[in-house]
Amino acid sequence: MSGIKRLVVDVLIPNNIPIDELSLKLSKTKGAEGVDVLILEVERKVEAAKITIEGDDLDFAAIKEVFHQTGASLQSVDRVTCGKRIVG
Amino acid sequence: MSGIKRLVVDVLIPNNIPIDELSLKLSKTKGAEGVDVLILEVERKVEAAKITIEGDDLDFAAIKEVFHQTGASLQSVDRVTCGKRIVG
Amino acid sequence: MSGIKRLVVDVLIPNNIPIDELSLKLSKTKGAEGVDVLILEVERKVEAAKITIEGDDLDFAAIKEVFHQTGASLQSVDRVTCGKRIVG
Amino acid sequence: MSGIKRLVVDVLIPNNIPIDELSLKLSKTKGAEGVDVLILEVERKVEAAKITIEGDDLDFAAIKEVFHQTGASLQSVDRVTCGKRIVG
Amino acid sequence: MSGIKRLVVDVLIPNNIPIDELSLKLSKTKGAEGVDVLILEVERKVEAAKITIEGDDLDFAAIKEVFHQTGASLQSVDRVTCGKRIVG
Amino acid sequence: MSGIKRLVVDVLIPNNIPIDELSLKLSKTKGAEGVDVLILEVERKVEAAKITIEGDDLDFAAIKEVFHQTGASLQSVDRVTCGKRIVG
Amino acid sequence: MSGIKRLVVDVLIPNNIPIDELSLKLSKTKGAEGVDVLILEVERKVEAAKITIEGDDLDFAAIKEVFHQTGASLQSVDRVTCGKRIVG
Numbered sequence: 001m002s003g004i005k006r007l008v009v010d011v012l013i014p015n016n017i018p019i020d021e022l023s024l025k026l027s028k029t030k031g032a033e034g035v036d037v038l039i040l041e042v043e044r045k046v047e048a049a050k051i052t053i054e055g056d057d058l059d060f061a062a063i064k065e066v067f068h069q070t071g072a073s074l075q076s077v078d079r080v081t082c083g084k085r086i087v088g
Numbered sequence: 089m090s091g092i093k094r095l096v097v098d099v100l101i102p103n104n105i106p107i108d109e110l111s112l113k114l115s116k117t118k119g120a121e122g123v124d125v126l127i128l129e130v131e132r133k134v135e136a137a138k139i140t141i142e143g144d145d146l147d148f149a150a151i152k153e154v155f156h157q158t159g160a161s162l163q164s165v166d167r168v169t170c171g172k173r174i175v176g
Numbered sequence: 177m178s179g180i181k182r183l184v185v186d187v188l189i190p191n192n193i194p195i196d197e198l199s200l201k202l203s204k205t206k207g208a209e210g211v212d213v214l215i216l217e218v219e220r221k222v223e224a225a226k227i228t229i230e231g232d233d234l235d236f237a238a239i240k241e242v243f244h245q246t247g248a249s250l251q252s253v254d255r256v257t258c259g260k261r262i263v264g
Numbered sequence: 265m266s267g268i269k270r271l272v273v274d275v276l277i278p279n280n281i282p283i284d285e286l287s288l289k290l291s292k293t294k295g296a297e298g299v300d301v302l303i304l305e306v307e308r309k310v311e312a313a314k315i316t317i318e319g320d321d322l323d324f325a326a327i328k329e330v331f332h333q334t335g336a337s338l339q340s341v342d343r344v345t346c347g348k349r350i351v352g
Numbered sequence: 353m354s355g356i357k358r359l360v361v362d363v364l365i366p367n368n369i370p371i372d373e374l375s376l377k378l379s380k381t382k383g384a385e386g387v388d389v390l391i392l393e394v395e396r397k398v399e400a401a402k403i404t405i406e407g408d409d410l411d412f413a414a415i416k417e418v419f420h421q422t423g424a425s426l427q428s429v430d431r432v433t434c435g436k437r438i439v440g
Numbered sequence: 441m442s443g444i445k446r447l448v449v450d451v452l453i454p455n456n457i458p459i460d461e462l463s464l465k466l467s468k469t470k471g472a473e474g475v476d477v478l479i480l481e482v483e484r485k486v487e488a489a490k491i492t493i494e495g496d497d498l499d500f501a502a503i504k505e506v507f508h509q510t511g512a513s514l515q516s517v518d519r520v521t522c523g524k525r526i527v528g
Numbered sequence: 529m530s531g532i533k534r535l536v537v538d539v540l541i542p543n544n545i546p547i548d549e550l551s552l553k554l555s556k557t558k559g560a561e562g563v564d565v566l567i568l569e570v571e572r573k574v575e576a577a578k579i580t581i582e583g584d585d586l587d588f589a590a591i592k593e594v595f596h597q598t599g600a601s602l603q604s605v606d607r608v609t610c611g612k613r614i615v616g
Binding site for chain 5: 195196198199200208209210211212214215218228229230231
Binding site: 060078 | 112130141
């Protein structure tokens with residue numbers, strides 16, 4: 001199957017949101033096979049994270065909805081990989 | 089099959105174009121098997137991206153047409169890999 | 177199976193706790209398949225360690241309990257990887 | 265089969281020559297299995313490229329003829345790999 | 353089998369102890385499958401070494417006993433990897 | 441079979457000797473399976489090259505004879521790998 | 529079989545000793561499967577080399593004897609790897 005196979009996004013996560021819960025929620029969105037939340041920097045109120053999601057036909061709308069519900073803030077989209085196989 | 093197997097291009101993408109939609113459109117051009125849109129720099133009105141497309145007998149004209157239709161601007165061709173297998 | 181597949185955490189370990197015992201205890205928590213305790217810096221009373229735990233459906237509560245019982249102090253969560261396979 | 269298995273050359277390509285056409289033409293010379301044209305620098309009238317050609321018993325004379333016909337200028341030969349298998 | 357699968361330690365080895373004999377002795381402790389003694393620095397009376405031991409259910413007490421018997425001095429434990437497989 | 445399996449040498453090649461011909465000649469010496477001539481620097485009259493030859497029971501005398509016949513000058517031997525398999 | 533599986537040593541080789549002969553002689557010591565002589569620096573009377581020997585149950589005494597007979601001078605032992613498999 002095709003569609004989005006990999007998403008890499010920069011996200012600010014408020015300190016009171018457990019990282020493992022956010023990662024688990026993202027891993028339950030449609031098509032997601034693996035989610036990596038990597039903390040880049042811990043600031044006073046938030047943690048800056050780079051989140052990588054891989055799978056098949058990822059549902060970006062559902063992913064954004066998880067950010068919205070948990071209070072995490074999508075800062076930028078770094079990378080979008082599509083098609084039948086991952087390249088780059 | 090031969091023809092173009094890998095294209096790497098530098099593109100300026102206006103901020104209002106969703107990266108995932110551009111990536112998906114490129115992945116539907118003839119011969120494309122994988123597309124990676126990597127954002128290098130976010131500027132005021134555009135995002136500078138390096139786009140890698142791999143497949144078999146890629147249709148460069150169709151790829152340019154996707155850029156044209158979405159308003160993305162092809163800045164330069166970085167790499168063109170042709171033949172029966174990818175080298176370099 | 178899914179759940180948490182990889183945890184990377186920063187921990188301060190008091191000097192009187194043998195590293196091998198802490199590593200062994202962590203490897204016996206539910207779901208853990210491999211544990212790596214890497215000492216980053218030896219300070220006067222504690223050693224700063226980066227601990228990586230991989231497995232299937234890791235039990236973060238049990239892991240924290242091991243830190244609590246041994247007197248090790250969880251400083252920060254660096255990375256949480258979830259889903260059917262490890263990415264990132 | 266033996267003969268030349270890999271050639272790496274530095275070439276100046278006039279700006280009006282499409283890179284994809286040059287790459288495709290090179291991939292059709294005898295023995296060529298893969299061609300990579302990597303643009304190193306874009307200058308006012310030309311683009312400096314490193315071209316890698318792999319295959320079996322490559323025809324260097326035919327390759328030079330492609331450069332001659334397209335107006336590309338062979339600057340230097342960086343690497344020539346010969347024999348039954350690629351080394352180095 | 354589980355237990356300790358990899359140990360990395362810093363050791364000071366007196367100059368009169370042959371490195372190969374120390375390495376061989378360590379490789380004969382219970383569970384050891386491979387031992388690497390890497391000399392980092394040669395000082396006036398001792399050589400500073402990083403020793404890596406891999407195997408299954410390594411016997412740290414027996415390893416320390418080898419250091420004790422040969423006159424080598426365990427400076428610090430750098431890394432302890434446990435469980436069913438090596439991670440990190 | 442054993443003997444010399446890999447030779448790496450520094451050679452000065454006069455500018456009038458085609459690199460591909462030198463590489464081909466070396467690939468025809470006894471035991472040679474692969475030859476890589478990598479140009480490191482182009483000087484006024486010569487090109488400084490690092491040449492790697494791999495095979496089985498390489499004939500160093502014959503290789504030197506090729507240099508002698510073509511006018512290439514062997515500057516130094518960088519590496520000689522012998523035995524049943526390549527190490528290092 | 530176990531014993532020493534990898535030795536890395538620093539050796540000074542007088543300029544009049546052909547590197548290929550030294551490498552071949554080392555490859556004929558008991559247990560040796562591969563020998564790599566890498567020249568690090570060429571000085572006025574000697575060449576400084578890093579020599580890596582891999583095999584099974586290497587005979588360090590025989591290796592030292594080769595150095596002695598050829599006039600090469602063992603400067604230091606960098607690494608000794610023992611056991612059933614190579615680690616580190």
